[in-house]
Amino acid sequence: MQRILVILILVIAAAGGTWWYLHRDDGSNALVLYGNVDFRQLTLAFNGSERVAEVLVEEGAQVKKGQIVARLDTSRLQPQVAQAEAQAASQRANLARLKNGSRPEEIAQGRANLESAKAEAVNARAQFERQNALAPKAVVSQQALDEARSAAAVADAKVVSNQKALDLLVVGSRLEDIDEAEAQLHAAEANVSLLHQQLADAELKAPVDAIVQSRLIEPGEMASPTRAAFSLATISPKWVRTYASETQLGMLRPGMKASVAVDSLPGQTIPGWVGFISSVAEFTPKSVQTEELRTSLVYEVRVFVDDPNNMLRLGMPATVTPLPGEQARLATAQQQ
Known part of the structure; x- marks a missing residue:
């Protein structure tokens, strides 16, 4: 019995040693x-073609996302922006005028012109009728009668013209004219947006936090989208x-x-x-x-x-x- 116990202890010890050997963490x-x-590397270039005005960082500098690293000359672009903004303002005012329609004063003026034309027509018709009544008695010449008839017809046509003009003032602008004005305004505003984007593109900004590996452009040189200005390494x-x-x-x-x-x-x-x-x-x-x-x-x-x-x-x-x-x-x- 004692011998069996010793053998059992030896077996357990051997098993434990084997487990320790297999699971030991000795490296x-x-x-x-x-x-x-x-790590990632990237090349940075301007999105426009213009002469470089400023280069603001040196090689080895650490830049933050959105930091301006260089600028282009915008002396020719600034007047274009001002001109485009003025054209857009003009188109905006024209569209507002068409949408608002005629002012009350303009309608009142149109009615006054119509009444004046009617009075002239009544007077011209009366003159023609008098001339026409005297024609059988040979008191007036045929030329005078024709002139009176023409004056009466012109006065009647003037009444019709002033009536149409008043109708247009009351009705307001045509929908087609308003649509055309809106399209012209959108085109002018799009041109302003494009020029403002070109103005923003004149400032070259770091897209990510990075280290400037190479400075590849200098002030006075001509930049373009195909020419790298900087080589950056991401942090x-x-x-x-x-x-x-x-x-x-x-x-x-x-x-x-x-x-x-x-x-x-x-x-x-x-x-x-x-x-x-x-x-x-x-x-x-x-x-x-x-x-x-x-x-x-x-x-x-x-x-x-x-x-x-x-x-x-x-x-x-x-x-x-x-x-x-x-x-x-x-x-x-x-x-x-």
């Missing part, structure tokens, strides 16, 4: 990835582009925390996290110099980092190590 099974620092996000083999994919997951080390910061690590794991395999890039991996199929992994002090540089070699606790939690989740 020998830790995943280590090697890659290079990467955030930054990441380490690395590659993992198929056997290492099981030890990674998006969101996993990791530490990033670079040779320029000995003894220091930068916190990061796995932000992207490619679903497509590719051949190991030439930047990875390990011969046994050079012909292997690998998957791109991006480990994003916070670098508020801008210590990391483009292409800088980096070592990525997922935190031991993260690997342990992933292993436990896979076992479950």
Whole structure:
């Protein structure tokens, strides 16, 4: 019995030692990835063609989103804006006049003109009738009679003309005239908006927080949309582009925390996290110099980092190590 108890204790001890050996965290099974620092770069150009008036930043300067970095000469554009605004104001007033219709004073004037024309017509008709009554007695000549008849007809036509003019004053503008005036106003306002946009485009602004890598234009030079004025490097996000083999994919997951080390910061690590794991395999890039991996199929992994002090540089070699606790939690989740 004593012998069986000893054997049982030895078996338990051996099992415990085996479990400790398999689950010990001595760093020998830790995943280590090697890659290079990467971030986005962009070229910035003016949206118009004009001579450069000012360049406000130097190479190496840190710029904020929306900050003005350069300006174009607007001496020829400003008068065009003023002219377009004046034309739009004129069209706006014309449209208001058509929509408001005739003023009461204009209608009153039209009625007065009509009454005057009617009085003249009555007088001209009376003159013609008198001339016509005397014609059989040969008191007036045929020419005088014809002239009286013509004057009466002209007076009647003037009455009709003044009546039509009064009707137009009372009715107001035609809908077609109002529509035409509205279209002309929209065209004038669109021209104003276009010139204001050109005026705004004369100020070149940084689209994101970035570092000025290259200043490619100087005051006095001619800018154009096809000519880059600045080369910028974004401050955030930054990441380490690395590659993992198929056997290492099981030890990674998006969101996993990791530490990033670079040779320029000995003894220091930068916190990061796995932000992207490619679903497509590719051949190991030439930047990875390990011969046994050079012909292997690998998957791109991006480990994003916070670098508020801008210590990391483009292409800088980096070592990525997922935190031991993260690997342990992933292993436990896979076992479950």
